[in-house]
Amino acid sequence: MNRREFLQLVGLGGSGLLLPGSVTHVLASDRATPDWYIGFENPRAEELQARTLDLDGHLPKGLEGTFYRNGPARHELGDQRYSHWFDGDGMVHAYHFGDGRIRHHARFVGTPKYLEETCAGVFRRPAFATVFPDTEPAASPDAINTANTSILPFADRLFALWEGGSAWELDPYTLATSERVTWGDGLAGAPFSAHPAVDTDGTLWNFGVVPQDGALMLYEIAPSGSLRRAEVVSLDASPMVHDFAITRRHLVLLMPPFRLDPERVERGTSFLDSHRWHGDDPMRVLVIDKSDWSRRRWFDLPAGMHFHVGNAWEDGHGVIRFDYTRYDNADFVTQTARGLMRGEHVAGPGGRTTLVRLDVRNGRIDQEIMPEEVEFPRVDPRRTGERYRQLYTTVRTDSAAHPLANGLLRRDIDRGETERYDFGENVIAEEHIFVPVARGERSGWLIGTALDLDRRVSLISVFRADALADGPVVQAHLPYPVPLGFHGNWSGA
Amino acid sequence: MRVISLATLGLLSVLIASAAAHAADLRISVANLAPDTGHLMLAVYASGDSFDARDGAVEEIRKRVDGDTATLEVSGLGDGRYAIAAFQDITGDRELTTNLLGMPQEPWGFSRDAAGSMGPPAFEDAAFVIEGEAVEMAIRLNRP
Numbered sequence: 192m193n194r195r196e197f198l199q200l201v202g203l204g205g206s207g208l209l210l211p212g213s214v215t216h217v218l219a220s221d222r223a224t225p226d227w228y229i230g231f232e233n234p235r236a237e238e239l240q241a242r243t244l245d246l247d248g249h250l251p252k253g254l255e256g257t258f259y260r261n262g263p264a265r266h267e268l269g270d271q272r273y274s275h276w277f278d279g280d281g282m283v284h285a286y287h288f289g290d291g292r293i294r295h296h297a298r299f300v301g302t303p304k305y306l307e308e309t310c311a312g313v314f315r316r317p318a319f320a321t322v323f324p325d326t327e328p329a330a331s332p333d334a335i336n337t338a339n340t341s342i343l344p345f346a347d348r349l350f351a352l353w354e355g356g357s358a359w360e361l362d363p364y365t366l367a368t369s370e371r372v373t374w375g376d377g378l379a380g381a382p383f384s385a386h387p388a389v390d391t392d393g394t395l396w397n398f399g400v401v402p403q404d405g406a407l408m409l410y411e412i413a414p415s416g417s418l419r420r421a422e423v424v425s426l427d428a429s430p431m432v433h434d435f436a437i438t439r440r441h442l443v444l445l446m447p448p449f450r451l452d453p454e455r456v457e458r459g460t461s462f463l464d465s466h467r468w469h470g471d472d473p474m475r476v477l478v479i480d481k482s483d484w485s486r487r488r489w490f491d492l493p494a495g496m497h498f499h500v501g502n503a504w505e506d507g508h509g510v511i512r513f514d515y516t517r518y519d520n521a522d523f524v525t526q527t528a529r530g531l532m533r534g535e536h537v538a539g540p541g542g543r544t545t546l547v548r549l550d551v552r553n554g555r556i557d558q559e560i561m562p563e564e565v566e567f568p569r570v571d572p573r574r575t576g577e578r579y580r581q582l583y584t585t586v587r588t589d590s591a592a593h594p595l596a597n598g599l600l601r602r603d604i605d606r607g608e609t610e611r612y613d614f615g616e617n618v619i620a621e622e623h624i625f626v627p628v629a630r631g632e633r634s635g636w637l638i639g640t641a642l643d644l645d646r647r648v649s650l651i652s653v654f655r656a657d658a659l660a661d662g663p664v665v666q667a668h669l670p671y672p673v674p675l676g677f678h679g680n681w682s683g684a
Numbered sequence: 685m686r687v688i689s690l691a692t693l694g695l696l697s698v699l700i701a702s703a704a705a706h707a708a709d710l711r712i713s714v715a716n717l718a719p720d721t722g723h724l725m726l727a728v729y730a731s732g733d734s735f736d737a738r739d740g741a742v743e744e745i746r747k748r749v750d751g752d753t754a755t756l757e758v759s760g761l762g763d764g765r766y767a768i769a770a771f772q773d774i775t776g777d778r779e780l781t782t783n784l785l786g787m788p789q790e791p792w793g794f795s796r797d798a799a800g801s802m803g804p805p806a807f808e809d810a811a812f813v814i815e816g817e818a819v820e821m822a823i824r825l826n827r828p
Contacts, residue, residue: 328799330826331787377784380828401785403803408785423784 224534226644227593230675239297248665255684258286261342262676275320276528280305281339300338300351301368320463332356340385344682346416352385375418386434405429436503437576442479447496448472449521468521496521501568504578511549516542536594567622580605585620592616612659617644626681633657649673709818710758716825719752722774732807767810768795791825
């Protein structure tokens, strides 16, 4: 190993000194907090079980399987509280649907970080955005891997995913944590993003941003779970990229001008705070040929930030269309998501569905920004990389009595029509996913969770995807609130 | 002449005393080895350049791993600043195995348990001074 190689990838390290503004020792009980703060508190126990949820409505026939979700959940330990929503250790939830009932079970992912800090009773490793004064250096990205971002059933296995390190395998039935996943020789510990794309033929595609010098890992994994290909692609910078999309022929990556600044990378500066927003630079679009990763083309969109890409497809003439949830800048991740942990609503630019048309023949690229404030775009998974019309997101309206989404939105992107459901001002809507029923892109269920601030419990709802406005066909409330999470996926029975 | 002899002797004794001081022992204890497997590979560097290059060590030691700790002694080091880089060679190739991205795949560590913020530490962070006295250095290896 030479120094440069080591430098390239010993990853997200960092530790030591106090970064102003990155540390709070304030506990919930020390101050008056808004009602929505319960979404950012620890769960009431390390493991949650509710054997039979009370149902309002009836479970649709044939809807049998498990809805898995993941999200940061251990926000506090001892007298320490993380300063950022994205920092906490991941807790995986399984909502089992069957026999007319819904059962809930949740456990933390037993990463080395989680296990060691549990024993120590103290957060001692750096987090995404928080570095406590006495934090130990991180030996590798996986040393600080919280596995808190998504959960993917794939090839009869279950993977808890993070952005900057390995996937962690869980038992699909007990949620017990198994091994860190190494996809092939020489790949142990390489970044594997939380947003892999499952192709229509079952192939799993993924990327991972390698911090510092700037490089991208690309993965192609067969439906059996065995690795077909993995390569490192050099970049001239290290942008924060959370999600990507595929078409039939291409991988599409959006690289916002929110980049790791080598000068900020020093002991005591968190990974997040090592990034800098370059508002005069474009959002770069990288299009990579699926069959030959050396064939890469770059295009520019105006400066913007994103976390999520809904879907992408291309026609026979080389025109790629995709949607992403666009922000004017990085304020959500640098400020708003910190304010949430303090119980403060730091208002900033919200996400907007943005429809992009990219003609790779002549390089023409145009985008159209929709007016609604949305997040968590999902589509019918059978349409991944294929022509799609229906886009499902959460939506926030002016009536929301909290900083997050309070409804769901279906957008027909061909016709421009929308349909919505409003949970009410005191409910926080989380991601809702599409579960297919029969052929047809509108034939399916939309399943997701929400946090009811009046009753102080979490909800799980099932909607007909083509009739959101009718309200849920069935809704259940849990006997407790669970911390607000990120992403989920369905595994059919 | 006698006076000169005495003076010479005196000088010699100073030199001898000094030489003893300049050949202090360095006692190194290494913890968190993967138990009973492979070899501990340890190198002592006397300059930033050699440390960064991992080349030109003043002392290199290879020792079979027995248990999960090891103690080593290096003697004859002169006064100066040194830094240690260590890893456990489990694969038996005498190199630190890394993944495709250069990240260590075998236990590794540095003197003063130094760690870089995104890569290996600088010589300055791992460096310690030998000045006459014996020095004890504990290193806890990182696990991949």
